[in-house]
Amino acid sequence: MPYREGGHRTAAIVLAGGRGSRMGPGPPKFLREFAGSPLLLGVIARVQAQVDTVLLSCNLDPATLPPTGCVTLPDAEFADAGPLAGVLTAMEYLRRRQPRVEWLLSVAADTPWLPPDLGARLHAARARREGGIAVASSGGRRHHVIALWPLAAAATLREALLRGERSVAAVQAHLDAEYVEWTTDPLDPFFNINTAQDLARAESMQRAADAASAMLAAPAPHSQEIPT
Secondary structure: OOOOOOOOEEEEEOOOOOOOOHHHOOOOOHHEOOOOEEEHHHHHHHHHOOOOOOEEOOOOOOHOOOOOEEEEOOOOOOOOOOOOHHHHHHHHHHHOOOOEEEEEEEOOOOOOOOOOHHHHHHHHHHHOOOOOEEEEEOOOOEEEEEEEEEEHHHHHHHHHHOOOOOHHHHHHHHHHHHHHEEEEOOOOOOOOOHHHHHHHHHHEEEEHHHHHHHHHHOOOOOOOOOOO
């Protein structure tokens, strides 16, 4: 269920603007197959139930992408400026086109296990700081791209980009971010896939998790009575 507060809504931006050069030859990393479908589609599916609308930050020709049902936004003004450019582009698009949206959940297109309570927990955290933002963390590591932003922060992001700032962490620190910790057991919900080795490892972990879930769901064997 999407979070709503006083009629205000939440959108998500899936950040797929990186070149992913560490993955090696072939399609971009977010279009690689994971668990039977492109990684990007799995990420979109995980956030769709948590927000009112999902946008895609991507500089590829939309015709080369699988059908996503999302508006695709290229980083036209701040090309090659990293995730901050994708977040700002989404904020400014929403302020023009969907004025009832007040919050933006940013996620990376290479994180296959985003938690189903991501939006709810980040909203609960940012509510403790008026006008602040909330950032995901797991295993003591902060994941600055996985964050909940107020659209009111658009001016701050624009000013940062215009002066050459590219660090998401630096901008979040300026905005007095609240950090929310998730457990990494049994899987790190923010594990990101950057290389072919990461992809193979994620596939192996997914198979192990699926096997464990199937074992837990299987009915217990009936005990047989031994005749006397």
